[in-house]
Amino acid sequence: MRRTALHGEHRRLGARMVDFAGWEMPVQYAGVIEEHQIVRTNVGIFDLSHMGEIWVRGPHAGAALDRALVSLPSALNLGRAQYSIIVNDAGGMVDDLLVYRVADEEWLVVANASNTARVADLLAQRIGASASVTDESDATAMIAVQGPRSSEAVAALFEPEEADAVRSLRSYACRRSVALVAGSRISLVIARTGYTGEDGFECYLPVDSATSLWRALLTTGTPGAPMPRPIGIGARDTLRLEAGMPLFGNELREELTPFDVGLGRIVRFNKGEGVVGDAALTARSAAGAQVGRALVGLKITGRGIARHGHGVHLPDGRLIGHITSGTHSPTLGFPIALADLIASAGPYPLGATLEVLIREERVAAVVTGVPFVPKGVIGTERT
Amino acid sequence: MSSPAELRYSKEHEWVRVQGDVAVIGITAHAANELGDVVFVDLPQVGATIKQFVVFGAVESVKAVSDLFSPISGSVLARNEALSTAPESINADPYGSGWLLEIRIGDPTELDLLLDAPGYDKLTA
Numbered sequence: 271m272r273r274t275a276l277h278g279e280h281r282r283l284g285a286r287m288v289d290f291a292g293w294e295m296p297v298q299y300a301g302v303i304e305e306h307q308i309v310r311t312n313v314g315i316f317d318l319s320h321m322g323e324i325w326v327r328g329p330h331a332g333a334a335l336d337r338a339l340v341s342l343p344s345a346l347n348l349g350r351a352q353y354s355i356i357v358n359d360a361g362g363m364v365d366d367l368l369v370y371r372v373a374d375e376e377w378l379v380v381a382n383a384s385n386t387a388r389v390a391d392l393l394a395q396r397i398g399a400s401a402s403v404t405d406e407s408d409a410t411a412m413i414a415v416q417g418p419r420s421s422e423a424v425a426a427l428f429e430p431e432e433a434d435a436v437r438s439l440r441s442y443a444c445r446r447s448v449a450l451v452a453g454s455r456i457s458l459v460i461a462r463t464g465y466t467g468e469d470g471f472e473c474y475l476p477v478d479s480a481t482s483l484w485r486a487l488l489t490t491g492t493p494g495a496p497m498p499r500p501i502g503i504g505a506r507d508t509l510r511l512e513a514g515m516p517l518f519g520n521e522l523r524e525e526l527t528p529f530d531v532g533l534g535r536i537v538r539f540n541k542g543e544g545v546v547g548d549a550a551l552t553a554r555s556a557a558g559a560q561v562g563r564a565l566v567g568l569k570i571t572g573r574g575i576a577r578h579g580h581g582v583h584l585p586d587g588r589l590i591g592h593i594t595s596g597t598h599s600p601t602l603g604f605p606i607a608l609a610d611l612i613a614s615a616g617p618y619p620l621g622a623t624l625e626v627l628i629r630e631e632r633v634a635a636v637v638t639g640v641p642f643v644p645k646g647v648i649g650t651e652r653t
Numbered sequence: 654m655s656s657p658a659e660l661r662y663s664k665e666h667e668w669v670r671v672q673g674d675v676a677v678i679g680i681t682a683h684a685a686n687e688l689g690d691v692v693f694v695d696l697p698q699v700g701a702t703i704k705q706f707v708v709f710g711a712v713e714s715v716k717a718v719s720d721l722f723s724p725i726s727g728s729v730l731a732r733n734e735a736l737s738t739a740p741e742s743i744n745a746d747p748y749g750s751g752w753l754l755e756i757r758i759g760d761p762t763e764l765d766l767l768l769d770a771p772g773y774d775k776l777t778a
Binding site: 301605 | 689690692693695711713714715716718
Protein backbone atom coordinates (compact mmCIF):
# COMPACT_ATOMS: atom_id res chain seq x y z
CA MET A 271 0.00 0.00 0.00
CA ARG A 272 1.13 3.52 -0.72
CA ARG A 273 1.55 6.02 2.08
CA THR A 274 1.16 9.78 2.09
CA ALA A 275 3.80 12.14 3.45
CA LEU A 276 1.62 12.46 6.58
CA HIS A 277 1.53 8.75 7.41
CA GLY A 278 3.68 9.20 10.51
CA GLU A 279 1.43 12.02 11.72
CA HIS A 280 -1.65 9.82 11.44
CA ARG A 281 0.05 7.06 13.42
CA ARG A 282 1.14 9.54 16.08
CA LEU A 283 -2.44 10.83 16.35
CA GLY A 284 -3.75 7.31 16.90
CA ALA A 285 -5.64 7.02 13.61
CA ARG A 286 -7.07 3.72 12.46
CA MET A 287 -5.60 3.13 9.02
CA VAL A 288 -7.37 1.37 6.11
CA ASP A 289 -6.71 0.53 2.49
CA PHE A 290 -8.38 3.14 0.32
CA ALA A 291 -7.78 2.91 -3.44
CA GLY A 292 -4.39 1.32 -2.75
CA TRP A 293 -3.42 3.96 -0.19
CA GLU A 294 -3.06 3.45 3.55
CA MET A 295 -5.33 6.24 4.80
CA PRO A 296 -6.77 7.30 8.18
CA VAL A 297 -10.42 6.21 8.37
CA GLN A 298 -10.91 7.79 11.80
CA TYR A 299 -9.05 9.33 14.73
CA ALA A 300 -11.64 10.00 17.49
CA GLY A 301 -14.67 8.37 15.80
CA VAL A 302 -16.67 9.04 12.66
CA ILE A 303 -19.65 10.74 14.32
CA GLU A 304 -17.52 12.99 16.54
CA GLU A 305 -15.33 14.00 13.59
CA HIS A 306 -18.39 14.63 11.43
CA GLN A 307 -19.80 16.99 14.05
CA ILE A 308 -16.47 18.80 14.43
CA VAL A 309 -16.59 19.70 10.71
CA ARG A 310 -20.26 20.79 10.90
CA THR A 311 -19.69 23.02 13.95
CA ASN A 312 -16.02 24.00 14.09
CA VAL A 313 -13.13 23.05 11.80
CA GLY A 314 -11.43 19.82 10.73
CA ILE A 315 -8.21 19.04 8.87
CA PHE A 316 -8.02 16.27 6.24
CA ASP A 317 -5.04 14.59 4.58
CA LEU A 318 -6.15 14.07 0.97
CA SER A 319 -2.68 13.52 -0.47
CA HIS A 320 -3.86 10.36 -2.22
CA MET A 321 -5.72 12.56 -4.71
CA GLY A 322 -4.08 13.19 -8.08
CA GLU A 323 -2.74 16.55 -9.26
CA ILE A 324 -2.21 16.89 -13.01
CA TRP A 325 -1.02 20.18 -14.48
CA VAL A 326 -1.83 21.30 -18.00
CA ARG A 327 0.28 24.22 -19.13
CA GLY A 328 0.81 26.29 -22.23
CA PRO A 329 -0.81 28.94 -24.41
CA HIS A 330 -3.30 26.40 -25.82
CA ALA A 331 -3.95 24.53 -22.56
CA GLY A 332 -7.45 25.93 -22.05
CA ALA A 333 -8.67 25.01 -25.55
CA ALA A 334 -7.07 21.58 -25.24
CA LEU A 335 -8.88 20.95 -21.93
CA ASP A 336 -12.17 22.04 -23.52
CA ARG A 337 -11.79 19.12 -25.97
CA ALA A 338 -10.66 16.65 -23.28
CA LEU A 339 -13.35 17.36 -20.65
CA VAL A 340 -17.12 17.94 -20.74
CA SER A 341 -16.94 21.47 -19.30
CA LEU A 342 -15.28 24.65 -20.57
CA PRO A 343 -12.08 25.19 -18.57
CA SER A 344 -10.90 27.85 -21.05
CA ALA A 345 -13.73 30.08 -19.84
CA LEU A 346 -12.47 30.07 -16.25
CA ASN A 347 -11.17 33.43 -15.12
CA LEU A 348 -7.74 33.45 -13.53
CA GLY A 349 -8.01 32.17 -9.96
CA ARG A 350 -11.32 30.35 -10.42
CA ALA A 351 -12.27 26.67 -10.28
CA GLN A 352 -14.96 24.45 -11.77
CA TYR A 353 -16.31 20.97 -11.20
CA SER A 354 -15.84 18.82 -14.32
CA ILE A 355 -16.02 15.29 -15.69
CA ILE A 356 -13.83 13.36 -18.11
CA VAL A 357 -15.80 10.92 -20.30
CA ASN A 358 -14.97 8.22 -22.84
CA ASP A 359 -16.10 8.33 -26.50
CA ALA A 360 -19.50 6.92 -25.49
CA GLY A 361 -20.03 9.69 -22.94
CA GLY A 362 -19.40 7.33 -20.01
CA MET A 363 -17.84 8.91 -16.95
CA VAL A 364 -14.17 8.04 -16.36
CA ASP A 365 -13.73 10.41 -13.40
CA ASP A 366 -15.05 13.57 -11.82
CA LEU A 367 -12.55 16.39 -11.42
CA LEU A 368 -11.88 19.81 -10.00
CA VAL A 369 -10.21 22.12 -12.52
CA TYR A 370 -8.45 25.26 -11.30
CA ARG A 371 -7.05 28.05 -13.45
CA VAL A 372 -4.05 28.84 -11.29
CA ALA A 373 -2.22 31.10 -13.75
CA ASP A 374 -2.94 32.54 -17.18
CA GLU A 375 -1.56 29.46 -18.91
CA GLU A 376 -1.70 26.90 -16.08
CA TRP A 377 -4.61 24.67 -15.16
CA LEU A 378 -4.55 22.21 -12.22
CA VAL A 379 -6.74 19.13 -12.70
CA VAL A 380 -7.47 17.18 -9.48
CA ALA A 381 -8.52 13.56 -9.96
CA ASN A 382 -9.61 10.76 -7.64
CA ALA A 383 -6.79 8.55 -6.36
CA SER A 384 -8.10 5.42 -8.04
CA ASN A 385 -8.30 7.15 -11.43
CA THR A 386 -5.26 9.43 -11.45
CA ALA A 387 -3.06 7.32 -13.72
CA ARG A 388 -5.86 6.83 -16.24
CA VAL A 389 -6.87 10.49 -16.24
CA ALA A 390 -3.25 11.55 -16.72
CA ASP A 391 -2.90 9.10 -19.64
CA LEU A 392 -6.14 10.23 -21.26
CA LEU A 393 -5.23 13.89 -20.90
CA ALA A 394 -1.80 13.25 -22.41
CA GLN A 395 -3.37 11.36 -25.36
CA ARG A 396 -6.12 13.90 -25.96
CA ILE A 397 -4.00 16.98 -25.51
CA GLY A 398 -0.99 15.63 -27.40
CA ALA A 399 1.39 18.38 -28.39
CA SER A 400 -1.10 21.25 -27.84
CA ALA A 401 -0.01 21.71 -24.23
CA SER A 402 2.15 20.04 -21.60
CA VAL A 403 0.51 17.51 -19.30
CA THR A 404 2.38 16.65 -16.10
CA ASP A 405 1.20 14.29 -13.39
CA GLU A 406 2.70 15.85 -10.24
CA SER A 407 0.71 13.71 -7.80
CA ASP A 408 3.76 12.04 -6.24
CA ALA A 409 5.34 15.39 -5.42
CA THR A 410 2.13 17.03 -4.18
CA ALA A 411 0.38 16.83 -0.82
CA MET A 412 -3.22 17.92 -0.40
CA ILE A 413 -4.61 19.13 2.92
CA ALA A 414 -8.23 20.27 3.31
CA VAL A 415 -9.49 22.59 6.05
CA GLN A 416 -13.27 22.36 6.31
CA GLY A 417 -15.91 23.75 8.63
CA PRO A 418 -17.52 27.06 9.64
CA ARG A 419 -14.31 28.19 11.39
CA SER A 420 -11.99 27.19 8.55
CA SER A 421 -11.10 30.73 7.47
CA GLU A 422 -9.75 31.50 10.96
CA ALA A 423 -7.69 28.33 10.88
CA VAL A 424 -6.08 29.00 7.50
CA ALA A 425 -5.57 32.73 8.14
CA ALA A 426 -3.18 31.85 10.99
CA LEU A 427 -0.79 30.38 8.40
CA PHE A 428 -0.17 33.62 6.52
CA GLU A 429 1.29 37.05 7.04
CA PRO A 430 -1.45 39.66 7.62
CA GLU A 431 -1.82 40.99 4.08
CA GLU A 432 -1.84 37.52 2.51
CA ALA A 433 -4.19 36.26 5.25
CA ASP A 434 -6.70 38.90 4.16
CA ALA A 435 -6.39 37.79 0.54
CA VAL A 436 -6.94 34.14 1.51
CA ARG A 437 -9.90 34.95 3.76
CA SER A 438 -11.54 36.91 0.96
CA LEU A 439 -11.30 34.08 -1.58
CA ARG A 440 -14.81 33.43 -2.84
CA SER A 441 -16.34 29.99 -3.23
CA TYR A 442 -14.54 28.16 -6.07
CA ALA A 443 -11.71 30.73 -6.13
CA CYS A 444 -8.02 29.88 -5.76
CA ARG A 445 -4.65 31.60 -5.53
CA ARG A 446 -0.96 30.84 -5.47
CA SER A 447 0.28 31.82 -2.09
CA VAL A 448 3.09 31.50 0.43
CA ALA A 449 2.40 30.37 3.99
CA LEU A 450 4.72 31.27 6.83
CA VAL A 451 5.04 28.30 9.18
CA ALA A 452 7.62 28.11 12.02
CA GLY A 453 9.79 30.66 10.26
CA SER A 454 9.87 28.91 6.90
CA ARG A 455 7.97 29.71 3.75
CA ILE A 456 5.74 27.15 2.03
CA SER A 457 4.57 27.72 -1.54
CA LEU A 458 1.08 26.41 -2.13
CA VAL A 459 -2.11 26.71 -4.11
CA ILE A 460 -5.04 27.42 -1.82
CA ALA A 461 -8.65 27.20 -2.98
CA ARG A 462 -12.06 27.74 -1.40
CA THR A 463 -13.33 24.33 -2.39
CA GLY A 464 -14.26 21.14 -0.57
CA TYR A 465 -16.29 17.98 -0.33
CA THR A 466 -18.16 18.40 2.94
CA GLY A 467 -20.98 20.88 2.32
CA GLU A 468 -19.28 23.37 4.64
CA ASP A 469 -17.19 26.44 4.02
CA GLY A 470 -13.56 25.42 3.63
CA PHE A 471 -10.26 25.40 1.83
CA GLU A 472 -8.08 22.91 0.00
CA CYS A 473 -4.29 23.36 -0.07
CA TYR A 474 -1.92 21.82 -2.64
CA LEU A 475 1.71 21.90 -1.59
CA PRO A 476 5.06 20.09 -1.97
CA VAL A 477 5.14 16.78 -0.05
CA ASP A 478 8.20 17.85 1.97
CA SER A 479 6.22 20.77 3.45
CA ALA A 480 3.16 18.70 4.33
CA THR A 481 4.11 17.83 7.91
CA SER A 482 4.88 21.39 8.98
CA LEU A 483 1.65 22.74 7.45
CA TRP A 484 -0.38 19.88 9.00
CA ARG A 485 1.11 20.48 12.47
CA ALA A 486 0.60 24.23 12.20
CA LEU A 487 -3.06 23.77 11.28
CA LEU A 488 -3.64 21.51 14.29
CA THR A 489 -1.97 23.88 16.74
CA THR A 490 -2.91 27.39 15.63
CA GLY A 491 -6.45 27.79 16.87
CA THR A 492 -8.23 31.01 17.76
CA PRO A 493 -7.97 31.72 21.51
CA GLY A 494 -11.15 30.59 23.22
CA ALA A 495 -12.32 28.45 20.26
CA PRO A 496 -11.91 24.68 20.01
CA MET A 497 -8.70 23.64 18.25
CA PRO A 498 -8.92 22.24 14.71
CA ARG A 499 -9.00 18.43 14.77
CA PRO A 500 -7.87 15.78 12.27
CA ILE A 501 -10.69 14.13 10.30
CA GLY A 502 -10.56 10.72 8.61
CA ILE A 503 -12.03 9.48 5.35
CA GLY A 504 -14.94 7.89 7.28
CA ALA A 505 -16.37 11.28 8.20
CA ARG A 506 -15.41 12.64 4.77
CA ASP A 507 -17.85 10.11 3.31
CA THR A 508 -20.75 10.89 5.69
CA LEU A 509 -20.18 14.63 5.18
CA ARG A 510 -20.18 14.43 1.38
CA LEU A 511 -23.25 12.20 1.37
CA GLU A 512 -25.23 14.61 3.58
CA ALA A 513 -24.18 17.33 1.12
CA GLY A 514 -25.54 15.17 -1.74
CA MET A 515 -22.15 15.06 -3.48
CA PRO A 516 -21.52 12.05 -5.72
CA LEU A 517 -18.57 9.70 -5.23
CA PHE A 518 -16.81 8.08 -8.15
CA GLY A 519 -17.19 4.31 -7.91
CA ASN A 520 -20.56 4.67 -6.15
CA GLU A 521 -22.80 7.23 -7.89
CA LEU A 522 -20.47 7.87 -10.82
CA ARG A 523 -19.48 4.97 -13.06
CA GLU A 524 -18.23 4.48 -16.58
CA GLU A 525 -21.56 2.86 -17.60
CA LEU A 526 -23.36 6.16 -16.91
CA THR A 527 -23.24 9.58 -18.57
CA PRO A 528 -23.43 12.85 -16.61
CA PHE A 529 -27.10 13.05 -17.66
CA ASP A 530 -27.86 9.82 -15.79
CA VAL A 531 -26.77 11.28 -12.45
CA GLY A 532 -28.21 14.79 -12.63
CA LEU A 533 -24.93 16.40 -13.77
CA GLY A 534 -26.03 17.33 -17.30
CA ARG A 535 -25.74 21.01 -16.40
CA ILE A 536 -21.94 20.83 -16.39
CA VAL A 537 -21.76 19.46 -19.95
CA ARG A 538 -21.10 22.18 -22.53
CA PHE A 539 -21.90 21.74 -26.21
CA ASN A 540 -20.89 23.56 -29.41
CA LYS A 541 -17.24 23.57 -28.39
CA GLY A 542 -16.03 22.88 -31.94
CA GLU A 543 -14.28 19.89 -33.47
CA GLY A 544 -12.61 17.00 -31.66
CA VAL A 545 -14.45 17.12 -28.33
CA VAL A 546 -14.29 13.64 -26.76
CA GLY A 547 -17.75 12.17 -26.17
CA ASP A 548 -19.52 15.16 -27.75
CA ALA A 549 -21.68 13.20 -30.22
CA ALA A 550 -22.75 10.65 -27.61
CA LEU A 551 -23.57 13.31 -25.02
CA THR A 552 -25.47 15.42 -27.57
CA ALA A 553 -27.65 12.41 -28.36
CA ARG A 554 -28.06 11.56 -24.68
CA SER A 555 -29.04 15.13 -23.85
CA ALA A 556 -31.63 15.18 -26.64
CA ALA A 557 -33.12 11.90 -25.41
CA GLY A 558 -34.20 13.66 -22.20
CA ALA A 559 -34.64 12.69 -18.59
CA GLN A 560 -37.16 9.89 -19.23
CA VAL A 561 -34.49 7.52 -20.54
CA GLY A 562 -31.43 6.08 -18.86
CA ARG A 563 -31.04 6.46 -15.13
CA ALA A 564 -31.98 8.95 -12.43
CA LEU A 565 -30.03 9.62 -9.24
CA VAL A 566 -32.52 10.06 -6.42
CA GLY A 567 -32.15 11.00 -2.74
CA LEU A 568 -33.90 8.78 -0.20
CA LYS A 569 -34.76 9.12 3.45
CA ILE A 570 -35.18 5.68 5.01
CA THR A 571 -38.32 5.77 7.13
CA GLY A 572 -38.46 2.07 8.03
CA ARG A 573 -36.04 0.15 10.25
CA GLY A 574 -32.62 -0.28 8.76
CA ILE A 575 -29.81 1.48 6.94
CA ALA A 576 -29.73 1.27 3.15
CA ARG A 577 -26.23 0.45 1.87
CA HIS A 578 -24.42 0.41 -1.44
CA GLY A 579 -25.85 -2.42 -3.60
CA HIS A 580 -29.22 -2.84 -1.87
CA GLY A 581 -32.13 -3.19 -4.31
CA VAL A 582 -34.76 -0.45 -4.63
CA HIS A 583 -38.34 -1.46 -5.44
CA LEU A 584 -41.65 0.19 -6.23
CA PRO A 585 -44.40 -0.52 -3.67
CA ASP A 586 -45.73 -3.14 -6.15
CA GLY A 587 -42.46 -5.04 -5.81
CA ARG A 588 -40.84 -4.16 -9.13
CA LEU A 589 -37.04 -3.78 -8.92
CA ILE A 590 -36.13 -0.33 -10.29
CA GLY A 591 -32.52 0.15 -9.25
CA HIS A 592 -29.95 0.06 -6.49
CA ILE A 593 -28.56 2.10 -3.63
CA THR A 594 -25.24 3.72 -4.57
CA SER A 595 -24.39 5.16 -1.13
CA GLY A 596 -26.18 4.99 2.19
CA THR A 597 -25.42 5.77 5.78
CA HIS A 598 -26.83 6.94 9.05
CA SER A 599 -26.77 10.74 8.83
CA PRO A 600 -25.04 12.07 11.95
CA THR A 601 -26.55 15.54 11.44
CA LEU A 602 -30.13 14.44 10.75
CA GLY A 603 -30.20 11.38 12.99
CA PHE A 604 -31.83 9.09 10.42
CA PRO A 605 -30.54 7.02 7.49
CA ILE A 606 -30.11 8.65 4.08
CA ALA A 607 -29.15 7.20 0.71
CA LEU A 608 -28.64 7.93 -2.97
CA ALA A 609 -30.19 5.52 -5.46
CA ASP A 610 -29.49 4.83 -9.13
CA LEU A 611 -32.97 4.19 -10.61
CA ILE A 612 -34.40 3.37 -14.03
CA ALA A 613 -35.67 6.73 -15.28
CA SER A 614 -38.57 5.24 -17.27
CA ALA A 615 -40.04 3.72 -14.09
CA GLY A 616 -40.31 7.26 -12.68
CA PRO A 617 -40.77 10.11 -12.26
CA TYR A 618 -39.76 10.09 -8.61
CA PRO A 619 -41.38 13.19 -7.11
CA LEU A 620 -40.40 14.39 -3.64
CA GLY A 621 -42.40 12.45 -1.09
CA ALA A 622 -42.90 9.37 -3.28
CA THR A 623 -42.66 6.12 -1.34
CA LEU A 624 -40.26 3.39 -2.44
CA GLU A 625 -38.86 0.30 -0.74
CA VAL A 626 -35.28 -0.81 -0.13
CA LEU A 627 -34.41 -4.47 0.31
CA ILE A 628 -32.28 -4.62 3.47
CA ARG A 629 -31.32 -8.14 4.59
CA GLU A 630 -34.33 -9.71 2.79
CA GLU A 631 -36.80 -7.22 4.24
CA ARG A 632 -38.58 -4.46 2.35
CA VAL A 633 -37.97 -1.21 4.22
CA ALA A 634 -39.89 1.99 3.44
CA ALA A 635 -38.05 4.97 1.94
CA VAL A 636 -39.25 8.39 0.83
CA VAL A 637 -37.83 10.39 -2.09
CA THR A 638 -36.20 13.50 -0.69
CA GLY A 639 -34.32 16.51 -2.07
CA VAL A 640 -30.54 16.71 -2.12
CA PRO A 641 -28.48 18.07 -0.49
CA PHE A 642 -29.89 16.28 2.54
CA VAL A 643 -28.19 18.89 4.73
CA PRO A 644 -28.06 22.37 3.14
CA LYS A 645 -24.66 24.02 2.88
CA GLY A 646 -23.58 25.86 6.00
CA VAL A 647 -26.62 24.74 7.97
CA ILE A 648 -24.92 25.68 11.23
CA GLY A 649 -24.04 29.17 10.01
CA THR A 650 -21.30 29.75 7.51
CA GLU A 651 -19.15 32.83 7.35
CA ARG A 652 -18.89 34.12 3.80
CA THR A 653 -16.70 37.05 2.91
CA MET B 654 -7.43 -4.57 28.42
CA SER B 655 -8.57 -8.03 29.53
CA SER B 656 -12.10 -9.23 28.95
CA PRO B 657 -14.41 -9.90 31.94
CA ALA B 658 -13.45 -13.24 33.51
CA GLU B 659 -17.04 -14.37 34.27
CA LEU B 660 -18.09 -14.44 30.60
CA ARG B 661 -17.67 -16.93 27.75
CA TYR B 662 -16.72 -15.81 24.24
CA SER B 663 -17.14 -16.91 20.65
CA LYS B 664 -14.50 -16.47 17.96
CA GLU B 665 -17.02 -14.20 16.19
CA HIS B 666 -16.67 -11.73 19.10
CA GLU B 667 -19.89 -12.33 21.01
CA TRP B 668 -20.02 -12.87 24.77
CA VAL B 669 -22.39 -14.96 26.95
CA ARG B 670 -23.25 -14.41 30.61
CA VAL B 671 -24.86 -17.58 32.03
CA GLN B 672 -27.40 -17.24 34.85
CA GLY B 673 -28.89 -20.71 35.43
CA ASP B 674 -30.68 -21.75 32.24
CA VAL B 675 -30.79 -18.19 30.95
CA ALA B 676 -28.00 -16.41 29.08
CA VAL B 677 -27.45 -12.78 28.21
CA ILE B 678 -25.46 -12.19 25.03
CA GLY B 679 -23.69 -9.20 23.53
CA ILE B 680 -20.67 -8.20 21.47
CA THR B 681 -17.21 -7.75 22.92
CA ALA B 682 -15.41 -4.47 23.53
CA HIS B 683 -12.92 -5.52 20.87
CA ALA B 684 -15.72 -5.95 18.31
CA ALA B 685 -17.39 -2.68 19.29
CA ASN B 686 -14.10 -0.85 18.93
CA GLU B 687 -13.39 -2.41 15.53
CA LEU B 688 -16.87 -1.46 14.29
CA GLY B 689 -16.68 2.16 15.38
CA ASP B 690 -19.79 4.19 16.23
CA VAL B 691 -22.74 1.79 16.26
CA VAL B 692 -25.86 3.44 14.82
CA PHE B 693 -28.28 0.56 14.27
CA VAL B 694 -28.94 -2.90 15.64
CA ASP B 695 -31.17 -5.50 14.01
CA LEU B 696 -32.31 -8.18 16.49
CA PRO B 697 -34.72 -11.14 16.27
CA GLN B 698 -38.19 -11.00 17.81
CA VAL B 699 -38.94 -12.34 21.28
CA GLY B 700 -39.81 -16.02 20.87
CA ALA B 701 -37.49 -16.54 17.90
CA THR B 702 -35.07 -19.45 17.97
CA ILE B 703 -31.40 -18.79 17.43
CA LYS B 704 -28.69 -21.34 16.69
CA GLN B 705 -25.10 -21.47 17.84
CA PHE B 706 -22.64 -19.91 15.35
CA VAL B 707 -25.47 -18.94 12.97
CA VAL B 708 -26.37 -15.33 12.04
CA PHE B 709 -29.20 -13.95 14.17
CA GLY B 710 -29.01 -10.25 13.40
CA ALA B 711 -26.78 -7.39 12.36
CA VAL B 712 -25.07 -4.42 13.86
CA GLU B 713 -24.28 -1.37 11.78
CA SER B 714 -21.74 1.36 12.34
CA VAL B 715 -21.72 4.56 10.33
CA LYS B 716 -19.45 2.88 7.84
CA ALA B 717 -20.29 -0.82 7.72
CA VAL B 718 -22.62 -3.69 8.52
CA SER B 719 -21.55 -6.74 10.53
CA ASP B 720 -23.50 -9.93 11.03
CA LEU B 721 -24.18 -11.09 14.57
CA PHE B 722 -23.47 -14.79 15.17
CA SER B 723 -25.13 -16.43 18.11
CA PRO B 724 -22.62 -17.83 20.62
CA ILE B 725 -25.20 -20.37 21.81
CA SER B 726 -28.55 -21.86 20.76
CA GLY B 727 -31.80 -20.96 22.45
CA SER B 728 -35.04 -19.04 22.34
CA VAL B 729 -35.21 -15.28 22.72
CA LEU B 730 -36.75 -14.17 26.04
CA ALA B 731 -35.99 -10.46 25.73
CA ARG B 732 -34.09 -8.05 23.55
CA ASN B 733 -32.50 -4.79 24.55
CA GLU B 734 -35.12 -2.35 23.28
CA ALA B 735 -33.08 0.60 24.57
CA LEU B 736 -30.65 0.02 21.70
CA SER B 737 -33.21 1.29 19.18
CA THR B 738 -32.78 4.81 20.56
CA ALA B 739 -29.31 4.44 22.10
CA PRO B 740 -27.27 2.05 19.94
CA GLU B 741 -24.12 3.86 21.12
CA SER B 742 -24.45 1.90 24.42
CA ILE B 743 -22.73 -0.92 22.54
CA ASN B 744 -19.60 1.22 22.24
CA ALA B 745 -19.88 2.82 25.66
CA ASP B 746 -20.75 -0.25 27.75
CA PRO B 747 -20.58 -3.45 25.66
CA TYR B 748 -20.76 -5.81 28.68
CA GLY B 749 -23.48 -3.83 30.51
CA SER B 750 -26.14 -1.54 29.02
CA GLY B 751 -25.03 -2.58 25.52
CA TRP B 752 -26.31 -6.16 25.89
CA LEU B 753 -28.30 -7.57 22.94
CA LEU B 754 -30.48 -10.55 23.87
CA GLU B 755 -31.57 -12.63 26.81
CA ILE B 756 -32.18 -16.23 25.78
CA ARG B 757 -33.25 -19.50 27.33
CA ILE B 758 -30.31 -21.85 26.80
CA GLY B 759 -31.19 -24.75 24.49
CA ASP B 760 -28.17 -26.98 25.10
CA PRO B 761 -25.78 -26.12 27.94
CA THR B 762 -23.06 -28.42 26.53
CA GLU B 763 -22.59 -25.87 23.72
CA LEU B 764 -20.91 -23.63 26.29
CA ASP B 765 -17.92 -25.97 26.14
CA LEU B 766 -17.30 -24.81 22.57
CA LEU B 767 -16.73 -21.22 23.71
CA LEU B 768 -13.55 -19.53 24.88
CA ASP B 769 -12.78 -18.28 28.36
CA ALA B 770 -11.52 -14.72 28.85
CA PRO B 771 -7.78 -15.50 28.55
CA GLY B 772 -8.50 -17.59 25.42
CA TYR B 773 -10.48 -14.77 23.85
CA ASP B 774 -7.85 -12.18 24.76
CA LYS B 775 -5.20 -14.34 23.11
CA LEU B 776 -7.37 -14.49 19.95
CA THR B 777 -7.68 -10.71 19.76
CA ALA B 778 -4.18 -9.80 20.94
